[in-house]
Amino acid sequence: MKKSYSDSYKAAGVDITAGYRSVELMKKHIARTMPEGMGDVIGGFGGLFPLTEGGSDPVLVAGTDGVGTKLRIARLLDVHDTIGIDCVAMCVNDVLCCGAKPLFFLDYIACGKNIPEKIAEIVGGVAEGCVQAGCALIGGETAEHPGTMSEDDYDIAGFTVGVVARDKIIDNTKMKAGDVMLALPSTGVHSNGFSLVRKVFDVEHADLREPLAELGGKSLGEVLLTPTKIYVKPVLALFEEVEVLGISHITGGGFYENIPRSLPEGLGVKIEKRAVRVLPIFDLIQRRGGISEHDMYNTFNMGVGMTVVVRKEDEEKAISVLEREGIQAYRLGEIVAGEGVEL
Numbered sequence: 001m002k003k004s005y006s007d008s009y010k011a012a013g014v015d016i017t018a019g020y021r022s023v024e025l026m027k028k029h030i031a032r033t034m035p036e037g038m039g040d041v042i043g044g045f046g047g048l049f050p051l052t053e054g055g056s057d058p059v060l061v062a063g064t065d066g067v068g069t070k071l072r073i074a075r076l077l078d079v080h081d082t083i084g085i086d087c088v089a090m091c092v093n094d095v096l097c098c099g100a101k102p103l104f105f106l107d108y109i110a111c112g113k114n115i116p117e118k119i120a121e122i123v124g125g126v127a128e129g130c131v132q133a134g135c136a137l138i139g140g141e142t143a144e145h146p147g148t149m150s151e152d153d154y155d156i157a158g159f160t161v162g163v164v165a166r167d168k169i170i171d172n173t174k175m176k177a178g179d180v181m182l183a184l185p186s187t188g189v190h191s192n193g194f195s196l197v198r199k200v201f202d203v204e205h206a207d208l209r210e211p212l213a214e215l216g217g218k219s220l221g222e223v224l225l226t227p228t229k230i231y232v233k234p235v236l237a238l239f240e241e242v243e244v245l246g247i248s249h250i251t252g253g254g255f256y257e258n259i260p261r262s263l264p265e266g267l268g269v270k271i272e273k274r275a276v277r278v279l280p281i282f283d284l285i286q287r288r289g290g291i292s293e294h295d296m297y298n299t300f301n302m303g304v305g306m307t308v309v310v311r312k313e314d315e316e317k318a319i320s321v322l323e324r325e326g327i328q329a330y331r332l333g334e335i336v337a338g339e340g341v342e343l
Helices: 016-031 070-077 083-096 116-133 194-201 220-224 232-241 254-262 280-289 293-297 312-324
Strands: 047-050 058-066 101-111 136-144 154-165 180-185 246-249 267-271 304-310 330-337 340-342
Touching: 058 083, 070 083, 070 154, 070 194, 070 220, 083 101, 083 116, 083 154, 083 232, 083 246, 101 116, 101 232, 116 136, 116 154, 116 232, 180 312, 194 220, 194 280, 232 304, 232 312, 246 254, 254 267, 254 293, 254 304, 254 340, 280 293, 304 312, 304 330, 312 330
Parallel strands: 101 136, 267 340
Antiparallel strands: 047 058, 058 154, 101 154, 180 304, 180 330, 246 304, 267 330
């Protein structure tokens, strides 16, 4: 009998709603540390902090994240030179959603045993991610944890700081019904949902190197380890030519959690489901796992790594700018009166 994962991500050990609740509970503590006038800045894609010194008006935007259990795939395949790209991407794509240009990045690697060649591979990926994002890798920490981690185990997290002029911060209050949401394609699963992916494919016992027809002859391991797309340079170019009204980085929580974070109160988005260019890996995950369509869109990016909202009259220009920068963007849906995501 085929297994079903109707309560998919929770069944895999990750409770998304508990994460939302944790954020709500911690807000009162974080608010105590904020400068006067900052208001409620918790819950966005990046953390904003104003620079009040020197008479100018730049705002620092900070973001921190890790790679999650995608690391298990890297360990099983003994491939460690791309996971650092994922770590950078998860951070810089978030601060980009505020309109910020990433300035610098720091990494933290915890390992059971410091094997210099492996650490160098990991950091090489971090450096490549920083090159793609146009930010400096200014430092980091490698911590050895013998006795608490196995010798071949490791974890990686990162931290980035970007900057944006206060009057250039993405302002979704300018958004209105009739504006257009564009999709920026992902390169695959990116770095979210891997607890469910690992469960669906039973990766501990699967042949991750076997070519699969469903994946165009690529192996499952190759597709799953494809690095997260870094959107910084194309989207910064877009900022120069088109007013962007909202951006979402489609990470954990998929469409239903992330897209509403870029929309103002009273507005939602109607997405043309047929327009979504779903990648083959997501069809395979859904079929193998017996996962509902709603749970797929509530867990994975489904082939859309980032969304941007522009005015209807700017749609063609925005698509053209992104195409020039190597992104095949397309119309995903339209902003409408209401709340949330309609698929």
